[in-house]
Amino acid sequence: MLEVKSISKRYSKRHVLDNFSMTAERGEIVGLVGENGAGKSTLLKILASLSKPDKGELCLNGKTYKKHFKEHRRTIGYVPQDIAVWEDLTVLENMKFFARLSPVKKSVSELKDLLDNIQLGRYGTKVNKLSGGMKRKLNLAISLINEPEFLLLDEPTAGIDLKSRIEIGQFLKNLAVNKETLIIYTSHDMNEIKDVCDRVIVIGKDSFYRDLLADYIK
Numbered sequence: 001m002l003e004v005k006s007i008s009k010r011y012s013k014r015h016v017l018d019n020f021s022m023t024a025e026r027g028e029i030v031g032l033v034g035e036n037g038a039g040k041s042t043l044l045k046i047l048a049s050l051s052k053p054d055k056g057e058l059c060l061n062g063k064t065y066k067k068h069f070k071e072h073r074r075t076i077g078y079v080p081q082d083i084a085v086w087e088d089l090t091v092l093e094n095m096k097f098f099a100r101l102s103p104v105k106k107s108v109s110e111l112k113d114l115l116d117n118i119q120l121g122r123y124g125t126k127v128n129k130l131s132g133g134m135k136r137k138l139n140l141a142i143s144l145i146n147e148p149e150f151l152l153l154d155e156p157t158a159g160i161d162l163k164s165r166i167e168i169g170q171f172l173k174n175l176a177v178n179k180e181t182l183i184i185y186t187s188h189d190m191n192e193i194k195d196v197c198d199r200v201i202v203i204g205k206d207s208f209y210r211d212l213l214a215d216y217i218k
């Protein structure tokens with residue numbers, strides 16, 4: 001489904017990605033790990049078509065990003081590291097707002113189902129009253145409104161308690177199995193990566209993660 005061919009990206013003189021290649025199939029959950037500053041977020045932004053590589057090519061379902069990026073954007077869900085929701089609106093008002101921007105239309109009861117699936121039932125609570133973890137769940141629910149085939153998550157469980165982290169992990173596994181969504185996500189929690197991901201890709205030159213996760217690199 002996804003083919004990344006020898007992409008490179010640098011910021012002024014700093015080479016962040018150097019001839020990076022990977023492939024991934026529908027229904028897979030791929031963990032992206034590496035030390036701080038290794039280039040995980042940079043890669044996710046390129047995969048989300050929000051940033052362009054300096055070199056190399058990307059294809060989704062056999063179609064290049066260059067020619068088909070508008071079509072791909074509809075297929076891709078991306079949750080950035082920074083939470084991007086309206087603080088003065090309630091949980092459900094946020095969902096309705098983003099549903100209006102989505103090419104896939106959703107009824108209010110479908111939006112509530114999405115929130116229920118991710119165990120965030122507080123429809124009427126203003127976002128500024130939610131904990132950081134609950135805001136992350138809302139961010140994730142918003143990214144699912146347009147039913148992405150390809151979901152990219154930048155540290156979706158950062159700052160989230162163990163129970164919610166397990167719930168999110170289970171939710172992602174169900175999404176991969178039931179909807180055949182390709183999920184690529186980053187986390188600094190190696191136990192979670194081992195538990196949730198089918199395999200792992202290490203970014204950066206440091207061998208620490210390669211040694212630690214040798215059994216998961218396929």
Ligand SMILES: Nc1ncnc2c1ncn2[C@@H]1O[C@H](COP(=O)(O)OP(=O)(O)OP(=O)(O)O)[C@@H](O)[C@H]1O
Pocket residue numbers: 011014016034035036037038039040041042043
């Ligand atoms: N827009 C930018 N302009 C210049 N440098 C950037 C930009 N974005 C990222 N960088 C640099 O590129 C490198 C990789 O950053 P990136 O955010 O991709 O790393 P990361 O692996 O996601 O790190 P972390 O685990 O800390 O989130 C860092 O040195 C960062 O400072």
